[in-house]
Amino acid sequence: MSEIKLIFTGPAGAGKTTAIAAISEIPPVRTDVDATDDLLAVKEQTTAALDFGEITLDDGSKVRLYGTPGQSRFAHMWPILVQGGLGLVILLDNTRPSPVEDLAEYLDGFADFIAETGAVIGLTRADHPGGTTIDELHHYLEQRGEHHPVLTADVREEADVLMLLNVLLSLLETR
Amino acid sequence: MTNTSVTIAFLDLQPRDRKLFESFLGILEGRSHKQLRIAQPGEPVDVLIVDSDARPDPSTSDVAGARMVVFYGAGATAHGERQLALAKPVRFWELQALLAATDQGDAPLRTASDGPAHGPCRLHRLLQDVDHTRPLLIGFDQWQVVTDPARGNFYFPEWLEELTPLCQADEDRLSLRPATEAEVRAAASSLRTGPLVRLWWEAAFVGSQGTLPAGIAPDTPVFLKRWPDLGVLGYRSFYAPLCAMIARRALPPTEIAERTGMDHRDVAAFLSASAFCGYLQTAAAPAAPAAAAHPAPASAPQRGLISRIKKRLGLGLPLAN
Numbered sequence: 001m002s003e004i005k006l007i008f009t010g011p012a013g014a015g016k017t018t019a020i021a022a023i024s025e026i027p028p029v030r031t032d033v034d035a036t037d038d039l040l041a042v043k044e045q046t047t048a049a050l051d052f053g054e055i056t057l058d059d060g061s062k063v064r065l066y067g068t069p070g071q072s073r074f075a076h077m078w079p080i081l082v083q084g085g086l087g088l089v090i091l092l093d094n095t096r097p098s099p100v101e102d103l104a105e106y107l108d109g110f111a112d113f114i115a116e117t118g119a120v121i122g123l124t125r126a127d128h129p130g131g132t133t134i135d136e137l138h139h140y141l142e143q144r145g146e147h148h149p150v151l152t153a154d155v156r157e158e159a160d161v162l163m164l165l166n167v168l169l170s171l172l173e174t175r
Numbered sequence: 176m177t178n179t180s181v182t183i184a185f186l187d188l189q190p191r192d193r194k195l196f197e198s199f200l201g202i203l204e205g206r207s208h209k210q211l212r213i214a215q216p217g218e219p220v221d222v223l224i225v226d227s228d229a230r231p232d233p234s235t236s237d238v239a240g241a242r243m244v245v246f247y248g249a250g251a252t253a254h255g256e257r258q259l260a261l262a263k264p265v266r267f268w269e270l271q272a273l274l275a276a277t278d279q280g281d282a283p284l285r286t287a288s289d290g291p292a293h294g295p296c297r298l299h300r301l302l303q304d305v306d307h308t309r310p311l312l313i314g315f316d317q318w319q320v321v322t323d324p325a326r327g328n329f330y331f332p333e334w335l336e337e338l339t340p341l342c343q344a345d346e347d348r349l350s351l352r353p354a355t356e357a358e359v360r361a362a363a364s365s366l367r368t369g370p371l372v373r374l375w376w377e378a379a380f381v382g383s384q385g386t387l388p389a390g391i392a393p394d395t396p397v398f399l400k401r402w403p404d405l406g407v408l409g410y411r412s413f414y415a416p417l418c419a420m421i422a423r424r425a426l427p428p429t430e431i432a433e434r435t436g437m438d439h440r441d442v443a444a445f446l447s448a449s450a451f452c453g454y455l456q457t458a459a460a461p462a463a464p465a466a467a468a469h470p471a472p473a474s475a476p477q478r479g480l481i482s483r484i485k486k487r488l489g490l491g492l493p494l495a496n
Contacts, residue, residue, distance in 0.1 A: 055487055055488070057483045057484065058483060058486070058487065086477075086480075133327075138401050142401075147401070147422060148402070149402035149405075149418065149422070151402075151404055151405050162488055163405055163406065165488060166412060166488075167402075167405065167415045167418070167419070169481050169484060169490065170415040170419035171419045171422070172481050173416070173419065173478055173481050173482075175423065
């Protein structure tokens with residue numbers, strides 16, 4: 001049976017682990033995954049952190065919740081991690097220097113997967129002074145010719161995580 | 176005066192209906208900072224909900240002592256003051272409005288289920304007559320709400336966290352005028368702050384009373400220019416499937432209701448709010464909004480899987496179509 005997956009991505013500290021923990025039946029497991037960086041010809045193996053959680057459906061099947069390593073140097077892993085996935089949650093941290101640039105990175109890195117499935121974008125710490133606004137993120141999406149839901153979310157709140165997933169799953173249902 | 180504790184009793188409700196009410200009440204209790212309790216025998220009752228299909232003509236003794244009586248049924252009608260009618264099945268926001276009505280003291284009760292006296296009601300109607308892109312001071316009885324479009328905020332007294340009483344208030348309790356910069360600054364420093372879009376959305380959603388916005392007929396294709404920020408609106412779980420339905424394609428309201436299985440009044444209220452907040456656009460002919468190519472349609476097994484995931488997460492009913 002192929003794996004059922006929902007993928008969470010975003011920069012470190014955006015709230016991937018917290019979001020998974022909000023709905024996972026098991027405490028999120030952080031797994032170090034071996035990763036090599038061919039471009040830098042690194043001789044030593046480097047590791048990437050991967051968060052893992054799961055929920056059980058009424059027939060006993062499991063839905064795996066994966067939080068990808070967010071750093072761009074692990075972007076070569078992203079297409080492998082999302083194989084067979086249902087959809088993508090992109091979490092952006094509004095305290096970072098440029099959430100718009102972060103968004104660009106994830107939209108580019110997961111472009112094929114998003115085109116096949118769907119994505120929802122959650123802006124965390126949205127009230128951070130001087131941060132990016134929802135309007136600015138939408139404006140950027142319009143420049144790219146893309147049309148994704150962008151929502152303010154506090155992933156410490158289970159209701160907000162469920163809202164993000166409700167939006168993603170509704171998108172997947174109606175495509 | 177705000178009631179912080181509300182006791183509720185049921186009379187002749189079917190178990191499924193009672194469960195629905197109790198489920199909604201559980202959610203509302205968390206949002207409204209009220210204690211919502213099922214009344215014990217002999218305890219005073221604030222709200223008595225009577226299944227009017229099972230008991231169409233309750234006796235005086237049946238309803239004696241209840242501060243408010245709600246007749247709940249297919250063709251429910253209210254018979255006097257301190258009585259309301261709710262059609263089956265109850266919707267979350269109707270119950271929300273009903274509880275807000277318990278704050279109205281002994282004033283005659285009205286909820287969104289009542290027919291409008293003069294078209295779209297109250298705050299929403301007043302806002303349509305003014306330039307709401309400029310700061311406004313909204314008087315509501317002895318309280319004030321101030322809008323600050325430049326900062327995207329509105330300022331409100333703490334007890335108005337749930338906006339329903341404001342959005343439902345009769346026009347004779349409301350006043351509207353431009354706010355001065357000094358009034359905006361004073362409000363910003365002394366009142367709570369919220370996103371302005373939430374006030375506009377709620378005013379239009381409630382104020383529409385289940386009617387479509389001007390210029391949109393039941394067969395007018397509409398689509399979302401962009402997704403509303405559901406994280407800052409008074410979120411209702413059915414917003415997600417409605418937004419998803421018209422985010423990638425234009426559909427008429429009748430088809431939206433049919434495909435989602437939702438009441439046409441809920442769809443109309445959603446479209447009214449979307450239009451008022453600038454998210455909605457009509458299409459001359461059914462056409463996709465400017466967007467990337469659509470992904471392949473979800474297969475039936477995948478739709479079944481998504482429904483099961485939604486059910487597991489408590490995310491509401493699957494789409495009808």
